[in-house]
Amino acid sequence: MNLNFKTLQSNWFHYSSPATFYPLAGKLLPRFAVAALVLVLFALYWGFTQTPDQLGGTNPQKEYYRIIYIHVAAAWMSMWLYLMLALWSMIGLIFNTRLSFMMAQAIAPTGAIFTFLALWTGAFWGRTSWGTYWDWDPRLTSELILFFLYIGYLALHSAIDETRRADRASALLALVGLVMVPVIYWSINCPDPNQCAALHQRSAPSQIDGNILLAMLAMVFGFWMYSFAATLARLRTLILVREVDSEWLQEWLQ
C-alpha cells in the first residue's frame, strides 16, 4: 500500500517541476490553441447564422442579443479563472511549489482580460436593452469588484521585486479575496437585510433555445481552451525568465 502510494505520488508530482512541465506545456500549447480557434469560429458562425434573430419572452430583444455569445462566456471564464487563481495560490502556499505560483501568475492577466471583456460587452448590451451603459445592478457591481481583485493581485505582484515574496504575498491576497467574494457578492445582492428577496431573474438552461445554447456552450469551451493556451504560453515565458540560471534550461537551450 505504502509503495503504491509513493509511486502514485511520484507520478502525480512528475510534472510539478518546471523542468518537466516546460516541454509538456510546449506540446500542449498548440493543441489548445487550435481547439480554441475552431470552437470560437464555430460558435461565432453558429451564433450569427443559425440562431433566431429575436429573443422572445416578455421583453423581446432583437439582433443585439447576440452579444450574449461573448458576454456570458467571458463572465463565466472570469469567475472560473479567479477560482483557479486562488486554487493554484493555495497549492503553492501549502506545498511550496514554484510552478504553482507561476501558474497563478500566468492565469491572472487572462482572468482580468475576460472580466474587462464581460464588463465592456455588458455595457453595450445594457445600452441597447436598458438604455444605459452602466447600472448598479448586483451582477454588474460584483463583476466590477472581481476586476478590482484581479488588478490588486497583479499590482501587488509587480510591486514586489523579490520573486518569492511576490508569489507568496499575492497568493495570500488571492485567498483573502476568495473568502471575501461571497460576502461582497451577497452584500451587494442584499443591501437591505429587512427585505432580501432574489433581486435578479434567474434563467434555467432548459428555457434557452437549443441553437443559442449550443453556440453559447461552444464559445465557453472555446474561451476555456483559449485560457489554457494563453496561460501555458505565459507560463513558458515565466519559466524561461525565472529559471534562466538553472542547468536544465541551459541544456535545453543549447
Added chain:
Amino acid sequence: MLTVVWCILERDLKLALRRRTDVLTTLFFFIIVVSLFPLGVGSEQALLRQLGPGVVWVAALLASMLALERLFAADHEDGTLEQMLLTREPLPLLVIAKVLAHWLLTGLPLVLIAPLVALQYHLPAIAALAMMVALLLGTPILSLIGAIGAALTLGLRGGGILLSLLILPLYIPVLIYGAGAVTVSMIAWADTQPYFLLLGAFLLLALIFAPLAAAAALRIALE
C-alpha cells in the same frame, strides 16, 4: 499571554501620544473630506440628508486606510517588528494588540466626532446615534482587514497607493451595511437591528480570521 497584549497596547499608545499630530491628522482628514462634499454638490438640506450616511462612511474608509500605512511601518523600520516575530508569543495575538491600539487612535476618534458630522449634514439625532453605533462596530473591521493589506505591502515603494487598491474593494460590505443602518434609522429605528447584527457578525469573523491572515502576511514580508 495577555501581558504581551497589554505591553504592546501601552507602548503603541504612549508612542502615539508623544507624536499627537499623527492621530490628529487622520481625524482632520476625515472632517475635511466630509466638509468638502457640501461645497461640491450644493448645500440643499434634503440632498445632504440623503448623501450624509454614504459620504461619512466613504470618508471613514479613506481615513482608516490612510492611517493603515503607519500600522507596521515604524516597527518595521527600527527592527521592532522582527523582534516581535521572534518572540514565543503567538503572532496573531500581537497583531490583535497592534490593531487594537491603531483602532483606539484612528477609529475611535471618528466614532466620537460622528455627531458633529451629522450636524453638518442636517441628520436627525436618531441618525447621529445610528452613525455612532455603526461606526463603533464598523471601524474595527476596517482596521482588522486593513492590517492584512498593511502587512502585505510592508516596506514596498508606493505602498500607500497600492494598499488602497488591495483593501478598498474588501471594505465594500462594511460600507453597504454601515451606511444602510444610518439611512434606515431615519425611517424606522427598529429596522436598523439587522444591519447592526450583520456588522457585529462581520466584526467577529474579522476578529478571528484577519489576525491570522495578517500574521501570515507579516511572516511572508519579513522572511
